[in-house]
Amino acid sequence: MKKRLSIFLILYFVGFTIGILCTSLLKKVTQENTALLGIYLKNQNTESVLNVQVFGHLLKLRGKWFLFYFIGGMTPAGIVMVLAGCLWLGLLAGCLVTLFLMEYGVIGIFFCIGCGIPQIFFYLPSVLALFFLCSEMSLKFWRKSYRRKEDYKGYVFFMTSAALIFLLGIFLESYVSPNLLRILFH
Numbered sequence: 022m023k024k025r026l027s028i029f030l031i032l033y034f035v036g037f038t039i040g041i042l043c044t045s046l047l048k049k050v051t052q053e054n055t056a057l058l059g060i061y062l063k064n065q066n067t068e069s070v071l072n073v074q075v076f077g078h079l080l081k082l083r084g085k086w087f088l089f090y091f092i093g094g095m096t097p098a099g100i101v102m103v104l105a106g107c108l109w110l111g112l113l114a115g116c117l118v119t120l121f122l123m124e125y126g127v128i129g130i131f132f133c134i135g136c137g138i139p140q141i142f143f144y145l146p147s148v149l150a151l152f153f154l155c156s157e158m159s160l161k162f163w164r165k166s167y168r169r170k171e172d173y174k175g176y177v178f179f180m181t182s183a184a185l186i187f188l189l190g191i192f193l194e195s196y197v198s199p200n201l202l203r204i205l206f207h
Contacts, residue, residue: 022153029152032104033111040115048123076195083191090155091180095173099159103152110148135205140198143190150183 093102121129158176161168 025153025156026149028104029107029149032107033114036108036111036113037115037118038111039108040112040117041119042115043112044116044119044123072196072199075199076191079191079195080188083187087151087184087187090151091184094155094158094176094180097159097162099155100163103156103159106152132205136198136202138198138201140190140194143186143193147183147187147190150179150186154179154183 090099090102090106093099118130118133121133123129125132154176158168158172161172
């Protein structure tokens with residue numbers, strides 16, 4: 022487990038570095054400011070969108086992703102999906118931090134962290150559990166070990182637990198986070 026966590030972290034930070042480099046190089050090539058972040062944050066603060074709509078939208082977006090990994094974990098491709106997912110999440114985080122840094126300066130890093138609170142406290146453990154479970158089940162295909170009925174029952178049980186924690190993160194992102202962002206950016 023410790024070895025797998027270090028592999029996940031290495032891939033995440035490689036993706037993070039690539040995200041920083043890509044965003045920085047794109048700015049140098051285009052020589053334009055990244056006004057997209059300001060537009061995005063301005064649209065996040067509008068009162069016209071109900072929290073229920075945000076919750077439904079996030080549930081649809083993030084739920085597809087979770088279900089994709091849940092099913093993929095029961096195939097040999099699951100481990101590849103997990104490794105690519107670590108790289109991808111790192112890339113997205115690197116791009117986001119760099120955008121905040123370019124837009125707001127050093128204080129932008131704190132804004133970026135503020136945007137992730139409080140949902141990150143639920144997303145992080147649930148995604149790590151998702152990646153661990155998905156990789157463990159997928160590795161059973163590669164090791165040619167026999168998968169018993171109990172393995173599938175345990176997989177579904179723990180994935181359901183991870184999904185409930187993930188659902189709490191979605192709830193916080195749609196109901197609590199917009200209020201915190203309004204306070205943070207005003």
